Amino acid sequence: MCGIVGYLGPLNPKDVIVSGLKKLEYRGYDSAGVAILHQGSVKRVRAEGKLKNLESKLTAESFDGHLGIGHTRWATHGVPSERNAHPHQVGGISLVHNGIIENYLEIKEALLKRGAKITSDTDSELVAHLVAEQVEVQRDLLKAVQVVLKELRGAFSILVIWDQQPDRLVAFKDGPPLVIGLGQDQVFVVSDVQAALNYTKKFMYLEDREIALVKGGAVQVYSSGGVEIRKPVVELNWNADLVEKKGYSHFMLKEIYEQPQAVSSAIAPHLDPETQAVRLRNVGFAGAPVQELENLDSKEDWQDTLATFNGIARVSIVACGTSFYAGLVAKYLIETLAQIPVEVDIASEFRYRKPVLLKDTLVITVSQSGETADTLAAIRLAKEKGLKTLSICNVRNSSIDREAHGHLYMNSGPEVGVASTKAFVSTLAIFNLVAVAMGEAKGALSKQTATEHVQALLAVPSQMEVVLAYDKYFADAADSLKKFKGFLYMGRGVSYPIALEGALKLKELAYLHAEGYAAGEMKHGPLALIDENMAIVMVVPSDELFEKTVSNLEEAKARGGKIISIGTGDNTRLKGISERYLSMPKAHWSTNPLLEVVPLQLMAFHLASSLGHDVDQPRNLAKSVTVE
Ligand code: F6R
Numbered sequence: 020m021c022g023i024v025g026y027l028g029p030l031n032p033k034d035v036i037v038s039g040l041k042k043l044e045y046r047g048y049d050s051a052g053v054a055i056l057h058q059g060s061v062k063r064v065r066a067e068g069k070l071k072n073l074e075s076k077l078t079a080e081s082f083d084g085h086l087g088i089g090h091t092r093w094a095t096h097g098v099p100s101e102r103n104a105h106p107h108q109v110g111g112i113s114l115v116h117n118g119i120i121e122n123y124l125e126i127k128e129a130l131l132k133r134g135a136k137i138t139s140d141t142d143s144e145l146v147a148h149l150v151a152e153q154v155e156v157q158r159d160l161l162k163a164v165q166v167v168l169k170e171l172r173g174a175f176s177i178l179v180i181w182d183q184q185p186d187r188l189v190a191f192k193d194g195p196p197l198v199i200g201l202g203q204d205q206v207f208v209v210s211d212v213q214a215a216l217n218y219t220k221k222f223m224y225l226e227d228r229e230i231a232l233v234k235g236g237a238v239q240v241y242s243s244g245g246v247e248i249r250k251p252v253v254e255l256n257w258n259a260d261l262v263e264k265k266g267y268s269h270f271m272l273k274e275i276y277e278q279p280q281a282v283s284s285a286i287a288p289h290l291d292p293e294t295q296a297v298r299l300r301n302v303g304f305a306g307a308p309v310q311e312l313e314n315l316d317s318k319e320d321w322q323d324t325l326a327t328f329n330g331i332a333r334v335s336i337v338a339c340g341t342s343f344y345a346g347l348v349a350k351y352l353i354e355t356l357a358q359i360p361v362e363v364d365i366a367s368e369f370r371y372r373k374p375v376l377l378k379d380t381l382v383i384t385v386s387q388s389g390e391t392a393d394t395l396a397a398i399r400l401a402k403e404k405g406l407k408t409l410s411i412c413n414v415r416n417s418s419i420d421r422e423a424h425g426h427l428y429m430n431s432g433p434e435v436g437v438a439s440t441k442a443f444v445s446t447l448a449i450f451n452l453v454a455v456a457m458g459e460a461k462g463a464l465s466k467q468t469a470t471e472h473v474q475a476l477l478a479v480p481s482q483m484e485v486v487l488a489y490d491k492y493f494a495d496a497a498d499s500l501k502k503f504k505g506f507l508y509m510g511r512g513v514s515y516p517i518a519l520e521g522a523l524k525l526k527e528l529a530y531l532h533a534e535g536y537a538a539g540e541m542k543h544g545p546l547a548l549i550d551e552n553m554a555i556v557m558v559v560p561s562d563e564l565f566e567k568t569v570s571n572l573e574e575a576k577a578r579g580g581k582i583i584s585i586g587t588g589d590n591t592r593l594k595g596i597s598e599r600y601l602s603m604p605k606a607h608w609s610t611n612p613l614l615e616v617v618p619l620q621l622m623a624f625h626l627a628s629s630l631g632h633d634v635d636q637p638r639n640l641a642k643s644v645t646v647e
Contacts, residue, residue, distance in 0.1 A: 020093035020641040021105075021117035022046035023197075024214050025178040025188050027233050028205020032056070032087035033077060037070070039207070039214035040091045042262055044070050045437050046117075046210060047093025047641045050104035053077070054113035054180065056084025061113045061182045065104035069636070086185055088178045090115035093641040096123065097140030107144040109135075109151040111182035116143035117210055118195045119647075121173035146177060154181055161232045161241075164189045168228065168243055174392060174647075176225075178208055191230040196390050196418055199223040201252060204236035211414075212255060213262050213433055220257075223250045224416055251310055253416055262433045269628075270635045271436030271528075275620050276487060278441045279480035282613065284430040285445040286476055289452050295473055297455045299324050302425040304407070309420055327407060327425065328460035331381040334361045337369045337397040338385035339644065341439040341523065342446065346385055347516035348612050349450035356464055356472070356609075357457035366393035367647065369400075376404045383409045383453075387434055387442035389417020391644050398422050411449055413442045427453070436635045438527055440620050443520065444483075444613050451476050451609055475607030482604040482614055489601060489618040490625075496599070497625035503554040503581070506531060507545060508619070509538040510558035511568050517558050517612045521619030527637050528627035538571040549578040556619070560603065560611040561587035572596055585615055 022043025026035045032055045040051060051073040052065030064080055066072035070091055090105035096119070097103035105115040120126065123142035126149065130137065135148045149170060153163035160181045174194030180187070190197055190208045200207035200215035200222055207215035208231070212222055225231055228243040240248045267273035288300045301312045304323045334353055336346035343365050350361040364374070366384075370393060376382070382401035386394045389412035398419055401408050410423035413431050420426055429445035455472050458464030506525055508518035519535030526533050536545055538557065549555070555575045559568045573596065576582055582597040587605050594600045603614045627634045 020047050020644060022091040022210045022214065023088070023115045023117050023176065023178055023208075024210075025088045025190065025208035025233070026205070027086045027188050028202065028236065029085060030205065031082070032085060033080070033082055035207070035218070036087050036089035037074060037077065038217060039209055040070055040089050042213040042216075043210055044091050044636065045435055045641065047091050048636050049092045049094045049099030050101065051089070051091045052104045052106055053087055053089040054106035054108065055082040055087030056180075056182070056185050057082040059182070059185070061108070061111070061180060063106055063108055063113060065101050065106075067099060067101045067104065084185065086180060086188060088113060088115050088180055088188070095119050096142045103139045103141050105143060107139065107141065107147040109144070109147040110154075112147050112151040112154065112179060114143065114147040114150060114177060114179040116146060116175055116177045118175035119173045120146060120171055120175060122171070126170065146171065146175075147179075150179055154183070160184050160187060160189050161230065164191055164230055165241075165243070165245060168230065176210065187232060187234040189230060189232055190225065191228070192225050193227045194392065197225040197231075199225065199231055199233070199238055201238065206233045206236060206238055208233060212257065213435075216255075216257060216262065220255045222253050222255060222416075224253070224421070253310055255415075257433060262435055269436065269624070271438055271440060271624055272490075274434055274436050274441045275490075275617065275624065277432065278444050278617065279483040281429070281431040281441040281445045282448045282483065283480050284432070285448040286452060288430070290473065295470070295477070297452050297459070297469065297473060299427065299452060299456050302409070302427060304425040306424070309416055309426060312426060324425070324456065325460045327381070328457045330379065331359065331407070332379040333377065334359055334381050334383060335374070335376070335401075336361060336363045336383045336385065337366045338394055339366050339391050341443050341520060342385040342387060342394075344516045344520040344523070345443055345446040345450065346383075347519070348447055348513055349383075349454070351513040352450050352454035352609055353457055356454040356468075357461050358463045359457060359461065364397075366391065366397045369397045376401065376406055378405060380406055381409060382406050383411065384419055384423065385411045385446055386417070386419050387413040387429065387439055389414040389419040391419070392647050395419050395422065396647075411446055413445070437637055437640050438524060438623075438634075443616060447613050448476060448479070472607065472609055475610045478606065479610050479613050482606055483617060485604050486614050486617040489621045492601075493618070493621045493625035497629035500554065500622070500626055501629060504532070504552040505548065506533040506554045506556055507548065507575075507580070508533060508535045508556045508558070509541065509571065511538045511564045511571075512562065513608060513612055514558040514560060514615060517615045517619065518556070520616055521556060521558075521623070524620055524623035525626065527640060528623045528632060528634055529630055530632065530638070531626065538568050541571055541574060546574065546578060549575055549580040551579040551581065553580050555580040555582050557582060557584045558615050559584055559586045559593060560608070560615065561590065561605070562608045562611065569593070569596075585618060
C-alpha cells in the first residue's frame with residue numbers, strides 16, 4: 020500500500036510523477052506529495068486527501084530540475100494529514116516510503132537521544148533522519164543507504180534523494196515491490212509498472228535488500244553487502260491504454276464489462292487448439308524462472324505438470340479476500356473432479372496457525388496483485404517446509420509469482436478498481452482448468468466429462484454478455500434497495516462462496532451491513548436477524564441443491580425477509596417467492612459461479628454509486644495490501 024514514483028530524466032518530473040501517482044492512487048489516497056529539484060535545492064509540495072488536492076496545489080508550481088520523487092499514502096503510522104504526508108524531508112534528504120518499519124520505536128528513541136527534531140507521527144520520517152545523519156558522515160547517498168539498511172527491520176520500499184547529489188536517486192526495499200522502468204536516458208522507479216507504462220515497457224525488478232543507484236540514465240544494483248548484481252530486464256506486453264477508463268464512469272464498471280474477455284483470455288492459452296483438451300501451458304514446475312516460461316517446450320512442461328499433479332495427495336489453497344473466495348469455489352471443483360482433498364485458508368490465519376503441511380501437499384496461492392504480504396508469507400512458509408507451490412496471479416513478475424515453483428496467470432489485464440471483479444472470474448476459470456487437469460492426472464475424470472467441462476467454460480463469455488444486462492436493472496433498482504437495514508447473502512455448494520463474495524462487495528463499496536452465509540446454516544442463528552427490513556439475496560441455480568435451497572428461501576420468506584433471488588432461466592417457482600428475481604442463462608454447475616457473481620457486483624456498484632460513494636476508491640482500503 021502507498022504508491023511511490025521516482026523520476027530522473029529529461030522530461031518535466033512534475034508531469035511524470037503526477038501521471039504515475041494517478042495510476043497508483045489505488046494503493047492509497049490518504050495524502051499525496053512530491054519533492055522535486057528546483058534551483059539547486061529540493062522543493063516539496065504535499066496535500067491531505069486524494070491526489071486531486073495535490074494537483075490543485077501543484078498548478079501554481081514549476082520546477083527547473085530533472086529529478087523528483089512522489090508518493091500517495093495509505094496511512095499506517097500517524098493519521099492522514101499533511102504533516103504525515105510524504106515526502107519527508109530532513110536536511111537535504113527527501114524520502115518516500117511504502118510499508119512499515121517494525122523497529123521504529125527503538126530508532127525513534129535513539130534519534131531523540133541524539134537530538135533529532137521529529138515533526139511527524141510516521142515511521143517513515145525516522146528513516147529520513149537516519150539517512151540525513153549518514154550522508155553527513157559518508158558524503159555519499161549510496162554509502163549512507165548501505166549503512167541505514169542494516170538498521171531497518173520490517174516491510175518497506177524506499178526512494179531517497181539528496182540535494183548535494185542532484186544527479187542521482189537511491190532505491191531499496193525489503194517486502195513491498197519496487198520496479199525500475201528503463202527509458203531512453205531516463206529512469207522511473209515505481210511501486211507498480213502501471214505508473215511508468217506510458218513511457219517504457221522495459222522493467223527491472225528489485226529484490227529484497229537490494230539497493231539501486233540511479234545516476235544519469237543508468238542503473239546499478241547492489242546487494243546489501245555492496246556487491247554489484249546484474250539484473251535481467253523484462254519486456255512487458257501490457258499496454259498503457261489498458262489502464263484508462265475508456266469512456267466508463269468508473270474503472271470498476273469497465274472491469275465488470277471486461278469479464279467476458281477476461282475469461283476468454285484466462286482459458287485460451289491452456290486449450291489444445293485442435294482438440295480443445297486442457298493442456299496447462301508452460302507452468303514451469305521443473306524450475307524455470309518466470310522470465311523464461313514462454314521459452315519452455317510446452318509438451319515437456321505439460322508432462323511435468325501432470326507428474327506434479329499426479330504426485331500430490333492433497334491441495335492447500337491460501338489467499339485473502341476475494342481471492343480467498345475464489346479458493347473456496349476451487350475446493351468444490353477440485354474435490355469433485357479430481358477427488359483430491361482441498362483445504363482453503365485465509366493467508367493471515369494460515370501463517371500463524373502452525374499448519375500441518377504434509378510433504379505430498381501442493382500449496383496454491385491466489386493473488387491478483389501478487390504482492391499481498393500475508394499470501395507472500397504463506398508461500399514462503401510452504402517452501403520452507405519443502406512443499407511444491409503453484410501461484411495464480413494476475414500481475415506477472417510480481418513477488419508471489421517470482422517465489423512460486425509453478426505459475427498460472429489470470430490474464431485479466433490491469434485491474435485498477437480497488438474492488439476485485441474480473442480477476443475473480445478469471446481465477447474461477449483457471450481453477451476449472453486446474454480441476455480438470457488434476458482429474459485427468461489422477462485418472463479420476465473421463466475424457467467425456469473433461470470435454471463437458473471445457474465446453475461449459477467456453478460458453479461462459481457469451482453467457483456473461485447476457486448477464487451484464489443487470490447493469491441497467493440495478494441502476495434503476497438501487498434507490499429502492501437503499502432502504503434495507505441489512506443484506507443477508509446466501510447460497511449452497513459452489514454458490515456459497517458467491518454469497519460471501521456478494522456480501523463483501525456490498526460492504527466494501529456501499530458501506531452497508533451485509534453477511535454471506537451457507538443457506539443451510541440459516542436456522543442455526545441468522546434466521547433471528549430476519550424481518551421486513553432485511554434483504555435476503557439468495558443464489559439458487561437449478562442444480563442438485565435447488566430443492567434444499569428453495570426450502571431455506573421459504574424459511575426466510577416466512578419471517579418477513581424480502582427476497583432477491585438469482586436462479587436459472589424463467590423459474591416460476593422462484594419468481595413466485597421473490598420480490599425480485601434475476602434470471603441466469605442455463606449453465607453447468609461448475610460455471611454457474613462465474614455468472615452469478617456478475618449481478619452481485621453490479622448491485623454493489625449501483626448501490627454504492629447511488630449513496631454517493633467513490634466506487635473505485637472505497638474509504639480505508641487500498642488495492643495492493645503489502646502490510647500484514
Ligand atoms: C475485494 C478485494 C480484496 C482482495 C484481497 C486480496 O474486492 O479486492 O479482498 O481480493 O485484498 O488481494 P490479492 O488478490 O491482490 O492478493
